[in-house]
Amino acid sequence: MIDFVQNTVDGMMFGSSYALLAIGFTIIFGVMRRINLSFGATIMLGAYIGTWLHVHHQVSVWVVALTTLASTVLVGIYVERLCFHAIRRSAVLASMVSSFVIWMQLEEAAIHLLPERTYAFPALLAADSFEIGPFLFRAEQTSMLVLAMIMVGVLHVLLYRTRFGLALRAVSESSLAAAYMGINAAWVTLCAFALVSLMGGVAGYAILSTDAQITPFFGLWATFKGLIAMMLGGMGSLPGAILGGLLLGVVEAHALWYLGNEYKDLSAYLLLFGMLVLRPGGLMGQRILSREALAFRRV
Amino acid sequence: MLELRGLSKHFGGVKAVDELDITVQEGEIFGLIGPNGSGKSTTINLICGVYQETAGTVRFHEELMNGKPPHQRLRAGIARTFQNIRLFPNLTVWQNLWVAQNSPEDLATQGFLSRWFGATRQTRREIATLLELADLEHKSDELASNLAFGEQRRLEFARAAAARPKLLLLDEPAAGMNRQEIHDLSLRIRRIRDSGVTILLVEHVMELVMGVAEQIAVLNFGQKIASGTPGDVQRNKAVQEAYLGTSDSDAPSLDTGD
Numbered sequence: 001m002i003d004f005v006q007n008t009v010d011g012m013m014f015g016s017s018y019a020l021l022a023i024g025f026t027i028i029f030g031v032m033r034r035i036n037l038s039f040g041a042t043i044m045l046g047a048y049i050g051t052w053l054h055v056h057h058q059v060s061v062w063v064v065a066l067t068t069l070a071s072t073v074l075v076g077i078y079v080e081r082l083c084f085h086a087i088r089r090s091a092v093l094a095s096m097v098s099s100f101v102i103w104m105q106l107e108e109a110a111i112h113l114l115p116e117r118t119y120a121f122p123a124l125l126a127a128d129s130f131e132i133g134p135f136l137f138r139a140e141q142t143s144m145l146v147l148a149m150i151m152v153g154v155l156h157v158l159l160y161r162t163r164f165g166l167a168l169r170a171v172s173e174s175s176l177a178a179a180y181m182g183i184n185a186a187w188v189t190l191c192a193f194a195l196v197s198l199m200g201g202v203a204g205y206a207i208l209s210t211d212a213q214i215t216p217f218f219g220l221w222a223t224f225k226g227l228i229a230m231m232l233g234g235m236g237s238l239p240g241a242i243l244g245g246l247l248l249g250v251v252e253a254h255a256l257w258y259l260g261n262e263y264k265d266l267s268a269y270l271l272l273f274g275m276l277v278l279r280p281g282g283l284m285g286q287r288i289l290s291r292e293a294l295a296f297r298r299v
Numbered sequence: 300m301l302e303l304r305g306l307s308k309h310f311g312g313v314k315a316v317d318e319l320d321i322t323v324q325e326g327e328i329f330g331l332i333g334p335n336g337s338g339k340s341t342t343i344n345l346i347c348g349v350y351q352e353t354a355g356t357v358r359f360h361e362e363l364m365n366g367k368p369p370h371q372r373l374r375a376g377i378a379r380t381f382q383n384i385r386l387f388p389n390l391t392v393w394q395n396l397w398v399a400q401n402s403p404e405d406l407a408t409q410g411f412l413s414r415w416f417g418a419t420r421q422t423r424r425e426i427a428t429l430l431e432l433a434d435l436e437h438k439s440d441e442l443a444s445n446l447a448f449g450e451q452r453r454l455e456f457a458r459a460a461a462a463r464p465k466l467l468l469l470d471e472p473a474a475g476m477n478r479q480e481i482h483d484l485s486l487r488i489r490r491i492r493d494s495g496v497t498i499l500l501v502e503h504v505m506e507l508v509m510g511v512a513e514q515i516a517v518l519n520f521g522q523k524i525a526s527g528t529p530g531d532v533q534r535n536k537a538v539q540e541a542y543l544g545t546s547d548s549d550a551p552s553l554d555t556g557d
Contacts, residue, residue, distance in 0.1 A: 162415050166398040170387045177385035179369035180347065180378065182401025182462055 002134050007253045013141040014210075015249015016148035020203035021226030022233060022241035023155065024196040030236040031172040031192050034095045038079050038103035040223030041110075042197060043204035044216065046072025047121070048110040050205075051214055054122050055114065061122045069201040075106065076197025080190055103219065110216050123209035144206040151199055152242060158195075159238070168192055228272050234285020243283050247271070300325040300497055301346070301466055306355035308341050308521075315341040317521040319355070323466070323514075328488065328498040330512030330529075332505070334541060338521040339501045340382065343468050346499075347379055348372045359466065374403055378464035380455045382471040388444035392435055395443050395458050396426050402463035426461070432490075433457035449480055456487065466497045473504040485511045509533070517541065 021039070028036050036042075050068035053059045059067075083098040128139040159165035167188050170178040175185045204222060208214050225248065233244025248268055255267035275282060301323040308316040316338040323329045333339050344350045346357055348369040357364040359375055367375075387395050397417050400409075413419035430436045433453040438446060443454060452472065459467055469488070473481050481504060488511050492498050502508045508515065509529045516526040517538050525535040532538055 163398065163417065164415065166390060166394050169390060170398050173387045173389060174385050176349070176369075177381065177387065178398075180373055181399040181458065182370050182373035183398070184368075184370045 003257065004254075006135055007257045008250050009135060009137075010141065011250030011253030012246050013138075013145045013249070014253065015229075015246040016145045017203045017207050017245070018225050018229040018248050019242045019245025020148050020151060020199050021222055022229035022245045023152070023238065024200045024203075025226050025230045026233070026236055026238060026241040027192060027196050029230070030238075031168060031189060032084060032095075034084065034092055035099070035227075036079065036083070037096060037099040037223060038083070038106060038219075039196075039200060039226060040221065041103040041106040041219030042075045042079055043072050043200045043222050044214075044219035045075050045106045045110050046070075046197075046201050047204050047208055047214055047218070048113050048216075051119050051121060052113050055119060061124050064122050065124055065205055068205050069198060072201030072204065073194050073197045076193050076200070077190065079106075080193035084189065084193070085186060103223075107216050107219055110219075118213050118215050121208040121212055121214045123212060124205075125209065138210075140206070140210050144210065147202060147206060151202060155195075155199070155238075164188070164191065225268075228268055230282075231272055232275050232282055234282030237282070237284040240282055240284030247283070300360055301499070302356075302358040303342075303346070304356045304358070306342070306345060306357065307353045308338075308345055308350055309353045314521045316345065316518075319518075319521070319523055321516055321523070321526075323497060323499055325497055326492070326495070327513050328492050328500060328511050330508040330515040331499060331501045331518065332503075332508055332515060332532075333518035335503075337518040337541075339518055340470060341521075342518070343379065343470050343499075343501055346372075346468060347377065370401075373462055373464070374401060374406075376402075376463075376465035377468065378459040378462045378466070379468040380459050380470060380472060382474060384451050384455050386443040386451055386454060386458070389442060391440050391442055392430070392446070392454055393426060393439045395454060396429050396461045397422070399458045399461040400425075400463075404463055429457045429461055432460070448475065452476075452484075453487075456491075460491060460496075464496055466499065467491060469498065469500045469502070471502055471504075472500070473502060473507045476504075478506075481507050 024039050025035065028034060028039075047068045049071040050064040053067055054061075054064045079099065079102055083095050083102055087094050087098065123140060125140050125143060130137055130139070159168065167178065167183045168191075170181065170183060171185045171188050178188075179185050200222075204218070207222075208218065229244040229248045230241055231244070232247055233240025233242070248271065251267050251271050252264050256264045259267070301321070303319055303321040306316060306319040306321075307314065319338075319342065321331075331339050331342065341350065345352050346364075348364070348367055348371075352365065359372075359377060362375065364372055364375070387398070390398065400422075406414075409422065410419065413422040417423075427436070430439055433456060435450060435454060435457065438450065443451065446454060456472070472488075473484055476484065485507055488498060488500065500508060500512055512529060514526070515529055515532045517524050517532055517535070519537075519541040524537045524541060525532055527535075
């Protein structure tokens with residue numbers, strides 16, 4: 001029983017970073033109805049730039065953390081300009097395919113930056129742990145959960161209580177009407193990309209700190225985890241992304257404990273398979289899809 | 300205040316709007332009428348910046364509008380409503396109005412708190428006034444998608460007014476309305492005009508146009524075939540042919556009594 005609770009807690013802590021990745025996908029999908037496949041690679045390249053500074057210039061971990069965030073935002077803006085802004089009027093598929101191509105470009109850039117396969121990633125917090133009752137908490141995972149909760153809180157206020165958030169939602173509901181209300185849809189979209197890249201940078205930094213290493217495959221990994229968590233929760237749903245991320249983390253933690261490492265990823269795919277069969281819209285998506293359809297029929 | 304000169308929009312070989320000249324004076328209610336497919340909606344879309352014109356110019360307060368995107372035209376003072384209502388369905392009535400406050404005046408006068416959080420008393424009072432004008436005070440926190448059809452129309456009106464336009468383009472506002480609602484609408488249009496907004500009204504419903512417009516231009520096949528006061532237009536031969544000369548039995552009648 002203690003194992004079960006411990007695994008669930010561990011899973012939720014790691015799952016909180018999946019949730020941040022899923023939020024990145026879900027916001028872009030909600031606003032533009034497009035999927036940014038290079039989201040994971042964006043974070044990976046941002047973290048690589050930070051690592052490069054650390055390897056070649058021995059900068060402090062704080063500089064690595066800030067550089068990772070800043071360069072993730074810059075790479076995110078680069079991706080938006082290239083794959084989404086430039087071809088925003090063409091088919092949805094065009095953005096997705098070009099974001100896939102850009103993924104390869106970003107990965108190549110990272111490999112040229114640091115050609116060896118694996119590098120140590122400098123963590124902000126030392127690997128430490130503390131106990132509460134019978135349960136063990138790892139410092140970096142606990143901070144990941146706290147960080148994720150703060151970011152979700154800030155994001156909630158931003159999306160539902162500020163003009164920027166309302167403008168973002170207005171653009172996602174009707175970009176044409178939003179433009180006629182004086183909202184600069186292109187600018188709002190760019191800001192949305194910068195915002196989710198920042199969140200992705202935080203999630204990426206937290207995950208890489210826990211892993212203590214970085215490889216070019218991190219981009220693939222982050223895209224997969226984020227997409228799966230988003231699909232589990234329901235595309236375009238913010239609470240869904242959080243639930244999906246936590247669920248994925250918990251299932252993976254239990255699979256790791258009871259079945260072993262080789263079943264960890266398999267359990268994630270099986271979970272997604274089950275969800276797609278039983279509830280294709282995801283945990284929250286089903287309701288959202290039908291409510292949206294209804295709303296648009298009535299307006 | 301609004302000058303269209305030689306304005307043309309061709310879609311392939313189709314001349315949706317062809318060499319159109321229109322001048323709208325400040326403070327008037329200008330009606331733009333014509334049979335289906337005569338280019339009325341295209342004209343509105345050209346004024347708003349959805350379409351790029353093939354030739355010609357759009358000037359607003361002497362300023363050339365060609366090439367400016369819609370949000371900049373709004374900030375210059377041109378707002379519009381849509382033929383098929385386009386509210387933000389999952390935003391509340393209050394949020395629909397607040398998010399539309401992007402006029403240069405608002406940008407200049409709103410402080411940080413009211414701009415980004417809508418928290419000041421001034422913002423609340425302005426929106427309360429808009430809600431009152433639209434008879435939607437009691438629906439302030441309702442989602443736009445939960446409103447009845449007539450309420451959605453009124454909200455769209457109020458939302459356009461929230462942008463403090465100098466020129467308001469109304470794209471078939473009477474579509475789907477009954478007589479009483481059309482009467483209310485014409486009062487509402489006059490009231491907006493009296494508050495200092497120039498109106499360009501594109502409409503099928505003759506009862507409304509002939510009742511409120513002071514100047515009218517008639518389009519057919521993308522060209523202006525007549526213009527003048529409602530009386531002039533009703534007596535015009537070319538107009539009568541365009542509307543009544545066809546065998547189309549459901550062509551709208553020019554008779555205001557309907």
